[in-house]
Amino acid sequence: MEKVCVIGASGKLGQYMVGQALDRGYEVVGVCRERSVGKLTRFADRITVVPGPTNDPEVIRKAVAGCDGVLTVLVPWGVRQYSSGTAQAVLDHAEPGARLVFSCGWHISRDGLDRYSWRFRTGVRVATRLAKLARVVEIDDQVEACRRIFDSDRRWTVVRGSDLEEGESQGLPVWSRHVGDPILASNLTRRVDFALFMVEALTDDSLVREAPAIVGRLSESALAAQ
Numbered sequence: 001m002e003k004v005c006v007i008g009a010s011g012k013l014g015q016y017m018v019g020q021a022l023d024r025g026y027e028v029v030g031v032c033r034e035r036s037v038g039k040l041t042r043f044a045d046r047i048t049v050v051p052g053p054t055n056d057p058e059v060i061r062k063a064v065a066g067c068d069g070v071l072t073v074l075v076p077w078g079v080r081q082y083s084s085g086t087a088q089a090v091l092d093h094a095e096p097g098a099r100l101v102f103s104c105g106w107h108i109s110r111d112g113l114d115r116y117s118w119r120f121r122t123g124v125r126v127a128t129r130l131a132k133l134a135r136v137v138e139i140d141d142q143v144e145a146c147r148r149i150f151d152s153d154r155r156w157t158v159v160r161g162s163d164l165e166e167g168e169s170q171g172l173p174v175w176s177r178h179v180g181d182p183i184l185a186s187n188l189t190r191r192v193d194f195a196l197f198m199v200e201a202l203t204d205d206s207l208v209r210e211a212p213a214i215v216g217r218l219s220e221s222a223l224a225a226q
C-alpha cells in the first residue's frame with residue numbers, strides 16, 4: 001500500500017483516516033466538498049485535496065488514479081442518490097486490484113442473517129421515513145450503495161459501524177459477521193477506532209468481500225467474549 005484515497009476526507013471519520021494513513025507513510029489524496037476544504041488545513045502540505053461532490057464520477061476518477069487503496073465514507077445526505085452515486089463512481093474508476101473499503105452502519109445487512117432488536121429496527125424504520133420526508137437523508141440509498149458493492153467482483157470490504165463515541169483509541173475493534181452475535185451487544189465503538197479498522201482493512205486480505213460489524217475492543221460485550 002503506497003497511495004491511498006480518502007473519500008469524505010473532511011468529516012470526523014475521514015480526518016481520522018487521513019491522519020492514520022499519513023502515520024503509516026502512505027501518500028494521501030482526499031476528496032471533500034469545496035466548502036469543506038478548510039477543514040483539512042492541518043494536513044495541507046502533506047496531502048493532495050481534490051475538491052468536489054463525492055458522487056461526481058469525474059472528481060472520483062481524478063482522485064483515485066494510481067491509488068492502491070480507497071477509503072470511502074458512505075453518507076446518504078439529501079435525496080439525490082449520494083451514497084449509491086459515490087459507491088458507483090468508486091467501483092467504476094478505482095484501479096484494477098485496488099483495495100476498496102467503505103463505511104456504513106449496522107443497519108446494512110449483507111446476507112439477511114443479522115438479528116436486530118425490536119428497538120433497533122423501529123429506530124431505523126422511523127429515521128428512514130422521517131429523514132426522507134424532510135428530504136435530509138436517504139437511508140435507503142445507502143442500502144442500495146451497499147447492494148452494488150456486495151454484487152461487485154472488486155476487492156471490497158464494507159465496515160459496519162456500531163453507535164459511535166469520541167475519545168482516545170482503545171485499539172483495533174473486534175468484529176463479527178452478524179449483528180446479534182453476543183460479542184457485539186455493547187453497540188459502541190470509538191470513532192477513532194472505526195477509522196483504525198478501515199485503514200487496517202486495506203492490508204488485511206482476510207477482510208476481502210467481508211462486511212464486518214464492529215464494536216470497541218474494550219466494550220463490555222467484547223471483553224466478556226474473550
Ligand SMILES: NC(=O)c1ccc[n+]([C@@H]2O[C@H](COP(=O)([O-])OP(=O)(O)OC[C@H]3O[C@@H](n4cnc5c(N)ncnc54)[C@H](OP(=O)(O)O)[C@@H]3O)[C@@H](O)[C@H]2O)c1
Pocket residue numbers: 008009010011012013014032033035036039073074075077078082103104105106160161162163164191
Ligand atoms: N454517526 C454514527 O453514530 C454512525 C454510526 C454507525 C456508522 N456510521 C457511519 O460512519 C460513517 C461516518 O459517519 P459520521 O457520523 O462519523 O460522519 P462524519 O465522519 O462526520 O462524516 C460526514 C460526512 O458527510 C459529509 N456531509 C455532511 N453533510 C453533507 C451534505 N449535505 N452533502 C454531502 N455531504 C455531506 C461530510 O462532509 P463535509 O465535511 O463536507 O461536511 C462528511 O464527509 C458513515 O458511513 C456512517 O454510516 C455512523
